Amino acid sequence: MVKIIGLTGGIGSGKTTIINYIQSKGFPVYIADDAGKEVMEYPDIIKKINALFNGEVLLPNGFLNRTKIASIVFKDKELLYQLNKIVHPAVALHFKDFVEKNASSDIIFKESAILFESEAYKKCDATILITAPLNIRIHRVMLRDQVTEDDVLKRVKNQMTDSEKQKLATFIVENIKLNETFKNIDQIISKILIN
Template identity: 80%
Template structure:
């Protein structure tokens, strides 16, 4: 039976770097955010989402204007909930197919920014939370996205805190020194493979 390892971390924690390291080790990695973007290009999903937003979110090419959708749901929690009710089941199905494709693997990593918020962690064998001090996270995002400190803090405020996530996580990796981070990840993966 393949073990699902959930991996998450707040914005700027460096979870993408960790995911790329895990991929380089040959483990199958499912990235929920990428899957979400993919399913939002399915014709039937486009139709449902466009209806939800009163036919006002289609681009001339027939695809969804994700930037416009994001700006709307950022200020409307109810609409966000309805959007998630369309996208999440499609992503869940997508993940089931990914699991079938990787049925011979010992472990599959499932990366999700909202692993705990969406309660997807409950279906995981174990979870790894990538953390970093707030100041480090803020500086990383400012450099990466070229945005202001206020914008970064506003995004962080919309996520569960590391403290809240830590209560639900099986393992916590503080990502400051990359060599140390990779060493910790290796130890965790080896522990999971042995058990």
């Protein structure tokens, strides 16, 4: 029976580097954000979302203007809730297909920035939280996205804190020195495979 391992971490924690490492070990990794973007290109989903936003979020090519949608829902929690009610069930079906396609694997990793916020962790056999000190995370994001410290802090404030996430996580990996991080990930994978 395949085990679903949720993987999450705040902005700048280094999730992408760890995902790449896990994939290099041959494990399938489902990236919820990428899946969400893919699902938002399905014609029936485009139609529902465009109707939700009164026909004002389509690009000339017929696809959704995700930047415009993001700026609207950032200020409107009710609209965000309605949007998630359209997107999340479609992503859940998409994930079910991914699990079926990778059923021969012992472990499937499911990466989601909002694993705990969305309560998706409840459907996982275990979870891994990637953490790093806030100053390191801020520095990483400033370098990566060419943004100010203030921009990063705004994004951090929109996420659940690491201490809240730690109460829900099965495993916690502090990602400061990569060789240590990879060692910890290997140990966790070994534990999961044994149990």
